Amino acid sequence: MELNVVGKNIIRVDAYSKVTGRALYPQDIYLEDMVYGKTLRSTKPHAKIKVDTTEAEKIEGVLKVFTYKDIPNENKHGVVLKDHEVFASEKVIRIGEPIAFIVGETQEACEEGYEKIIVDYEELDAVFDPVEAMKEDSPKVHGDSNIILYYKLRHGDIEEGKKKCKYIVENTYKSPMVEHAFLQPEAGLGYLEEDGTVVVAVATQYPHYDREEIAINLGLPEEKVKVINTNIGGAFGAREDISIQIHLALAAKVLKRPVKVIFSREESFLAHSKRHPMIMKYKTGADENGFLQYMEAEIVGDSGAHASWAINVLRKSGVHATGPYVIPNVKVDSYAVYTNNPFTGAMRGFGATQVSIAYEQQMDELAEKLGISPIEIRMKNIFRKGSMTATGQILTDSVPLDKCIEEVNRDFQFLEESEEGAI
């Protein structure tokens, strides 16, 4: 197929505005009569709360302090499970959870009001270790169990598989909770159009989802809500959950003034999701010819205080646990668990990034035991066109992994080194 445009190095259509500083990010937008907002967040990981905003509202320049009592409709949101409160009502379940939103004529007035809000915390037992959190007698973050997802993968016959193995390597790997570290911290504006339509200008990964949540929380039809997606300074998954959208829409609707909020870097760290830390217990076995016959994995992912995408992330870990290898006998148990840690959600790779740390080190360890090179063990076992994955799926087309490995090896010559080593 001869193509004229696809496959060509067209200069990014948004490059000029971005390199010249003309691209508008939410921080850059100023509207007439605009006021500012600031979020008060929990400082305790698990506590019952009582909030007193009376003194704060007396501060000159403070227009209103919003709390859960001001939400016209549902006080909850969430990409899969509605387990975030717009503002914490009875208790907080993580550090950084929004409790109140102060709106003032100036940022200084907001700061002053912020200092005057009294939050009375009655601390509760908290749980920070996902393995502890799985136990029956652990403190519960939501409901009766902290286990959000249990994904089970069963393929072939584990016992038969083990019997065929000459070597089995067994290891536990741990991956950390990390931050997306995008360039542009959260910021946005809420305002009303003349016909009463509530507009939120924000940098988001999914404007239609934001619109839906705002409409539900404010009890408005979706046509009366508009989300303007500005330029976005990186996302990597951290702009999938709601951050400021509902607060801005609510404040603009009630106060009938444009409201702006800008997070500092520290607040940005507190506000959005993180990457799931995982504990990955692996057993991988190969026969004397270097063919994989068996793999068993148990994966526990810490979802923190909210589910966000945990169900989908840990399911993705489970499906990708084998790596790109044909393994006839596989058992995977994958869990997503609530704790009182910062919440985790989508981040580049979405559960598939963690498991490669495990399955690829297992491969090298097996290669060493078998006395073959890292390339050889991979070429023997990789997915090719027609291969079956551990979920029973057939890879019918476009499986150029062999080509990828050959390209890399052309430069690095792993095979020759191993042959020399053997001499």
Next chain:
Amino acid sequence: MKKIGRGIGVSFYGTGYGNGFPDISRAIIRLLPEGRIGIYCGVTEVGQGAKTAMIQIGAEVLDLEVKYIDLIHENTSLMPDSGTAAATRQTYNTGNAIKVACENMKKELFEKAKVELNLNSTSGLILEKGEVILKFFPERRISYKKLSEIYYNDDIIEAKGEFTAQTTEMDIETGQGAPYWPYTFNACAVEVEVNAETGVVNILRSTFAQDAGRAVNPRILEGQMDGGFAMGLGYTLFEDLNLDKGIMKNNRFSKYLIPTAMDMVDINNIIVEDPEPTAPYGAKGIGEPVMIPIAPAILNAIYDAVGIRIKELPVTPEKLIRHLREGEEKIG
């Protein structure tokens, strides 16, 4: 004492929401004044290059230069829902929706040209550089601009397109099913230098091969590969929130270290093409996959250098030195 080691990491990644969840992208195409083409679509540009790639796909179908296309993608009141900029799904899903919509638009343009050119059928019509032309009698031709002067306001020429990805829900007891499609593959090799006295790991070079199905824009794709490598490098060697009882102690960039240009090397990026039949022009997504093989490649290279297998990230100098000393004690 500095030691050199080399390692490889390979990976696969399934595109889309997955597990049978309806994963739908939508687009509307309109003929705008001056014969410009408007693509109305809820595709989000997070820096990955979606805006350029989507316009390229539309330009390909309608045989236009990209400068004649406007992408309207910032206002929920103007554009249809095309799902999240996530799950590495925009090039594949939304690219497909735009391709379908543009193909429908092509039919609409042919129908209108048939009327304006006094033809009995649309047979033999082609699109070329902003004109509808009867291929075997090129005197019969009409430009998009001319059509936009005839058809406007309520009579505007428009077409819609939608794409729903094909996946199945997995069995609850066995996990069997077709949870994602398509899958993207890659392999990355790195050479590291480990300073056994300070515990510092430096990347010396890397060759990184990424399957793209087909690259819509090779240079932007390579930018993603560089970015994925940097993010993987930070994950492996530096990044740590230092979480203690729910508190993130490293909550700013003076404490939470991410790689800088000084930590990066000039990577030998190789794009591997093997078009995927269900994808727009064969193009698969690569946004997330480019991060996945990096950590294991570095970890395997560290092992090759010093014989220590690190099972817990990040590999900070302190941690590596501790492991090296423990290793010496065992041997000693």
